[in-house]
Amino acid sequence: MIAAPISAAIWLWEGLRRVDCLGGDRWDVLTFGAHHAHEVQKPKQITSFAWFALAMAVLALFAPRVICSASMLALAVGDPSAAFVGRRFGTTSLGRNNKTLEGCVGFFVAGFVVISLFATVLYKSVVSLSTLGLFSAAVSFAGAAAEVLSGSRWVDDNFAVPLFAGFAGWCVLHVMNATAVLVL
Template sequence: MPDPQKHDMHGRHDSGFLPLRRELMRKSLHVLALVIPAAMLLLGKPPSIVIFGGLAFLGIVLDIIRADKAPLNHWIVNFFGSLMRPREKELPQGRVVVNGATWAMLSAFLLVLFFPVQVAAFAFTIFMLGDAAAALAGRRMGRIRLGKSPKTLEGSLAFLATALLISLVFPGIYFWHGAASSMAACIAEAAPLPLDDNLRVPLVAALTMLAVQHL
């Protein structure tokens, strides 16, 4: 049985571990991040490209600068450190580390740039809420590992259930299209791939949705 004190949100043993209270705080930001798909739907494609492209660019620039400017990194860690994972705060030998918020902004930008707004908003929504559900279920109930993956079956089922519920109520999305996209996103979230899941999972969800819509 995995030791919950030695594994992070989804059964992973690495420098990303946060205490449960801080994990709850971090995942609460996923709910607040629903303003992003809401903005996509309300503002439309061109304004969303400009806004999220600008925010992604700003995040990348700050991550690059803080790798060489210790005072800036110190200020960011002091201000946001309670919500950052250790690997996002530690910058050995000036190495650039892209934090989760920057990945999320880059994901939102690429989604709205390459996909219809409805698909982009859906993909981002199921990741934000599904990932939060997976994190909490994995931390509290995760026991069954998915092969060599660091994730747990309980966390992945929570992700899938949340994404399917969203598919039922999301405006302009057929449930079966959403269900296929949710399944693909769940697999992408559980897979031990190197690309950050804030980018990988929403893009897989959007690509699957587009493929299913064109069948």
């Protein structure tokens, strides 16, 4: 009930920014700096902040809490890790949008560690550790794959990563018959 109105407000700001009724410099204040500088300078480009808000609203409306949380963690931890590792150590180009194999591995490892810790702390009494490990691996792998495949001008990674990661996590929990986690 909270995610949908927040997402709607962010998309309203996005629409106002696109018609530039407040002037480009004021958008940094309105979005609390949650956008990239190059996005504000291109008024026709929808900001990553807006795409992230939409993905979180979709997940909040249709997915259980464990899926929403793990998907958000995948993006929040994996995306900056991929950028850091890819810029610092990346040499093997994946041929898309400056993505590297090293950055993709960085996304997966960081996401897997954080999601594993999150899932183990909250759900180890309900589901086996092997199921939680498989869940963490699926969410992290799907998030890393979505990061590599998105980023074009049609699909923003801040929209694709949470949705792909959430779907992968949901599939694993259903296949492993861990429905007890889905109702918590």
